[in-house]
Amino acid sequence: MATLVFYRQKRRDGGIRTGLDIDDHTALHRFFPGDGDSDPILEWFVDVRAEGQRLPKDPEAARQWLSEQSEAVRQELLQLAEQLQAGIDFNSWPVRRVFSHGPRGVRWTISCSAVRRFQARSIAEVLRDLASNWSRYLKQLRPFEAVVTPDGQES
Numbered sequence: 388m389a390t391l392v393f394y395r396q397k398r399r400d401g402g403i404r405t406g407l408d409i410d411d412h413t414a415l416h417r418f419f420p421g422d423g424d425s426d427p428i429l430e431w432f433v434d435v436r437a438e439g440q441r442l443p444k445d446p447e448a449a450r451q452w453l454s455e456q457s458e459a460v461r462q463e464l465l466q467l468a469e470q471l472q473a474g475i476d477f478n479s480w481p482v483r484r485v486f487s488h489g490p491r492g493v494r495w496t497i498s499c500s501a502v503r504r505f506q507a508r509s510i511a512e513v514l515r516d517l518a519s520n521w522s523r524y525l526k527q528l529r530p531f532e533a534v535v536t537p538d539g540q541e542s
Contacts, residue, residue, distance in 0.1 A: 389442040391449050395517055395524065396432035397506075400425055405524050406531070407449060414446035415528035431501035431510060432481075433517055435460060439493040446530060454525055459488040459495075461518040467497055468514035482510075 392408040401421025407414050437456075443449045453460070463486050471482065486495030501510050517524070 464518035
């Protein structure tokens with residue numbers, strides 16, 4: 388079964404990473420660095436996952452397909468934001484919700500979590516932002532190029 392995962396995450400240093408994984412490999416991404424010293428520890432994350440037999444494997448085709456699903460994705464993000472208005476318990480496992488909308492033959496889930504109480508209380512705001520800017524965030528993604536270390540390993 389093929390998988391597409393659109394993710395958005397905020398690091399402790401304030402950096403924001405947005406990306407698209409296809410079958411567990413990063414295909415497209417964008418990183419906006421934060422201020423101060425680099426700290427890759429996550430403050431919060433949101434994953435929108437699609438699983439199905441006929442999902443596109445090409446990064447641009449996947450971007451286009453996700454763009455075509457924009458209305459269903461926005462609806463689900465806003466619905467979850469409404470449910471999480473008071474926030475989430477930051478000590479719990481990620482919140483996971485299965486989509487009730489979307490194309491036939493595709494299983495959709497949204498997962499989100501935050502590691503500190505302040506971020507956990509404002510996770511609904513993060514979801515609303517993602518819903519409002521879904522198309523813009525998709526367009527901002529660029530092809531991912533793996534970094535090759537001096538010993539020839541990809542990272």
